[in-house]
Amino acid sequence: GQNIDQPTEMTATEGAIVQINCTYQTSGFNGLFWYQQHAGEAPTFLSYNVLDGLEEKGRFSSFLSRSKGYSYLLLKELQMKDSASYLCAVPDGANNLFFGTGTRLTVIP
Amino acid sequence: DSGVTQTPKHLITATGQRVTLRCSPRSGDLSVYWYQQSLDQGLQFLIQYYNGEERAKGNILERFSAQQFPDLHSELNLSSLELGDSALYFCASSGSGPDRDTNYGYTFGSGTRLTVV
Numbered sequence: 001g002q003n004i005d006q007p008t009e010m011t012a013t014e015g016a017i018v019q020i021n022c023t024y025q026t027s028g029f030n031g032l033f034w035y036q037q038h039a040g041e042a043p044t045f046l047s048y049n050v051l052d053g054l055e056e057k058g059r060f061s062s063f064l065s066r067s068k069g070y071s072y073l074l075l076k077e078l079q080m081k082d083s084a085s086y087l088c089a090v091p092d093g094a095n096n097l098f099f100g101t102g103t104r105l106t107v108i109p
Numbered sequence: 110d111s112g113v114t115q116t117p118k119h120l121i122t123a124t125g126q127r128v129t130l131r132c133s134p135r136s137g138d139l140s141v142y143w144y145q146q147s148l149d150q151g152l153q154f155l156i157q158y159y160n161g162e163e164r165a166k167g168n169i170l171e172r173f174s175a176q177q178f179p180d181l182h183s184e185l186n187l188s189s190l191e192l193g194d195s196a197l198y199f200c201a202s203s204g205s206g207p208d209r210d211t212n213y214g215y216t217f218g219s220g221t222r223l224t225v226v
Contacts, residue, residue: 042111042199042217043152087152094157094165095203096142097215101151 002026002090004100011106012078020073020103022088033097034062034073035087043087046073075105083107112136115200115218123226127188130221134181134202140164141183142203142215143175147196158183187223195225 003025012018024032031050035043049055049064049071061074073086085102092098112135122128134141143155154167158177169175172190177183187194201215 040197040220040222042219044217045215089152092165095140096154096157096165096167097152097201098154099152 002092002098004088004090004098006086006088006100006103008101009104009106011108012075014078014080014107014109016078017074017076018078018105020075020086020105022071022073022100024069024071024088024090024100026069026090026092026098028093029066030091030093030095032062032064032071033089033091034060034071035089035099037085037087037102039084046086078107080107080109111216111218113200113202113216113218115198115221117221118219119222119224121224121226122190124190124192126190126225127186128190128223130185130187130198130200130223132183132185132200132202132218134183134200135216138202138204138216139181140203141177141181142201143169143183143185144199144201145196146199146220147193150196152199155185190225192225195223197222 005023034046037043047062054063059076064071085104087102089097089099114133116131139160141158144152146152155169157165175185197220199220200218
């Protein structure tokens with residue numbers, strides 16, 4: 001099975017950098033996804049990591065360490081619109097995604 | 110517009126009733142997944158269909174069932190509804206197999222908000 005842990009809530013200041021951590025345990029690794037979800041809306045894809053290291057995509061970067069069962073999402077130059085939940089997810093062998101409970105990020109002025 | 114269409118957007122019904130939620134996947138996608146998200150809870154995987162066949166089951170209650178039709182749209186049927194079934198129900202779709210799609214994950218619909226009163 002899959003077990004995913006993320007902090008429940010984080011607060012950061014506009015313009016700052018924030019790192020959202022995710023630890024996971026999975027039987028068979030098929031990559032790790034990060035999604036953004038605004039309240040009441042559908043999750044939207046942010047990143048996918050299958051190899052160790054950092055993947056950078058604009059203001060967002062995602063890091064993976066398979067040996068440690070650890071990933072983080074790094075958000076730079078925070079904007080108010082980045083206030084949302086950030087979901088870490090891992091797929092099983094049949095491509096079913098299993099999500100953590102998400103980290104609710106609040107960006108304050 | 111993600112390309113995944115869910116109807117209705119909102120549904121209010123009484124305990125004990127039965128409802129049907131509908132999902133049309135993105136054009137060309139063969140897999141459909143259903144998820145439940147209760148207030149302040151994570152997304153819980155319910156069930157997956159691939160090209161009309163049930164492929165995997167998650168934490169789906171016996172009161173819930175789903176099917177995927179030849180035109181690839183899917184329906185999630187919820188019966189004997191309880192107050193605790195109030196949640197957002199999301200459908201997602203992906204392409205013809207995990208090897209082709211794990212680089213991109215799913216495409217989610219905008220969800221159906223079910224309120225049981």
